[in-house]
Amino acid sequence: MSTYKKYFAAMALIWAGCAVVIILAYLLLFAPQSRRRLQTENQLKETKRAYRAGLKAGQKDAQDLAREQIQQMQHGLANFVTDAESSANLIFDLSQIANARQLDSFTIKAKDDREKSEMSDYKNIGENHIDVSFTGDFNQFATFLNAMERHQPVIFVDQFKITRPKRQGTANNVNMSLAVFVRKNNES
Structure with a gap:
């Protein structure tokens, strides 16, 4: 075993x-x-x-579909980007919106000497900045902001500041920094 x-x-x-x-x-x-x-x-x-x-x-149907998609994308881009030539009209448009909302002491100024923008690396799109200030109550501020939201091209609010007045019964001071995307002119 x-x-x-x-x-x-x-x-x-x-x-x-x-x-x-x-x-x-x-x-x-x-x-x-x-x-x-x-x-x-x-x-x-x-x-x-x-x-x-x-x-x-290489097929015609696929090419037509691709063209249609490109056109839709360009249309969508047009809602967010403006041409450099028509960017000057934005100040006029904002002034009209302010007049329609009856904002007091409305001032608007384009910023040319903006510090290095985050968008400087992009070849085709740049950024324009606009400073807006006015006096008004909160409802006027809200209606102005709402009208800007519906504007095309889209206007982005970079910063805003609402300052209470020192005297009771007067309107608030509002300062806003706005940004707009602008298509760059490429001559090269």
Whole structure:
């Protein structure tokens, strides 16, 4: 019986050793291969998708769809960006809005000497800044702000400050810094 147990123990050790070698071989050789295969399959799918898109781009229907999407994007951009020539009209538009809202002591001034703008790195879009100040109550401020929100191109309120008057019964002083996106002239 003792030889039978020795034989069984030796066979169990050999089988366990073989199992460990097979598991290590799988982990070291085949698992990285299967991950690489999955990456290659994903790259192939992406390349096939790009190839099909390239084939479709040559078709008239796809070109018409692309033109339509570009026109929609340009129309959407027109809501946010104005031309450099028409940016001067913004001051006039804001003055008309202020007159319609009956704002007192309304002053407006374009900022030319703005410090380095965050948008200076962009090739096609710049930023114009306008300072506005007036006196009025909160309702006048709110209606003026509401009218500016509906203006096209969109006028962004960069900062605003409402100062209470020192005397009771007089209107608040409002100072606003406005920003407008302007399409740059590219002569180059």
